[in-house]
Amino acid sequence: MLLNKSDLPLVAMDFMNEVHYEDVDIINTLFELVLTYEQEPTEENYLAINEQYETWxxxxxxxxxxxxxxxxxxxFPPYPMHKGEHDKGLHRMNEVYQEWKKSKNILGLKIYLIxxxxxxxxxxxxxxxxxxxSFFNTGAMSCGTH
Ligand SMILES: [Fe+2]
Ligand SMILES: [Fe+2]
Known part of the structure; x- marks a missing residue:
């Protein structure tokens, strides 16, 4: 298992926590498939990684x-900042995926995940x-000084 649900901080919105837990399950399954491919680099195991990566x-x-x-x-005032991190994260996920499909370098994929x-x-x-x-919950920015 790569990630434990208890490693994730809980946020003040249940709908977000639920999605984060689903994410952890998907990533852990992907990681298991990576370990399987490392032991047995078959075409079937390669395709199983790709299918799970696309689900993720x-x-x-x-x-x-x-x-x-x-x-x-x-x-939300800092929307562009948060959205910017999402865009960067997705871009990197896609970049790693394209690289993996081209190279079949399982170590590169494993190191990225870990x-x-x-x-x-x-x-x-x-x-x-x-x-x-916390902004969704209270309608205000928490900056810790007020
Ligand atoms: Fe999130
Ligand atoms: Fe986010």
Whole structure:
């Protein structure tokens, strides 16, 4: 297992926590498939990774859009900053995927998931999503000094 649900900070909006838990399940399944391919680099195992990666990508598009729609509805002031992180994250997911499909370099994919994606996701939830959820909840920016 790559990520534990208990590694994820809970934010003040249940709909966001639920999506984050789904994300963890999808990523853990993907990681298992990566480990399987590492042991047995068959065409079948290669295709299984690709199918799961595409499921994950589609889920992430929805995950990010769900937050973005609500930020826009509520006129969240730092919307462009949060949206910018989403766009960068998606761009990187796609870049890694294209690279993997071309090279079949399983180590590159494994290192991305362990060293880049996991810390990115936890950090994103700890910062952007936490501030955003608390704004959704109270209608105000929490800056800690008031
Ligand atoms: Fe999120
Ligand atoms: Fe987010």
């Amino acid at each position: 990508y589609a889920h992430t598009v929805d995950h990010f859009q769900g937050e973005e729609i609500k930020m826009q509805e509520m006129n 060293e880049e994606l996991s810390p990115w996701l936890v950090h994103h939830i700890q910062t952007m999503d936490t501030i955003t959820a």
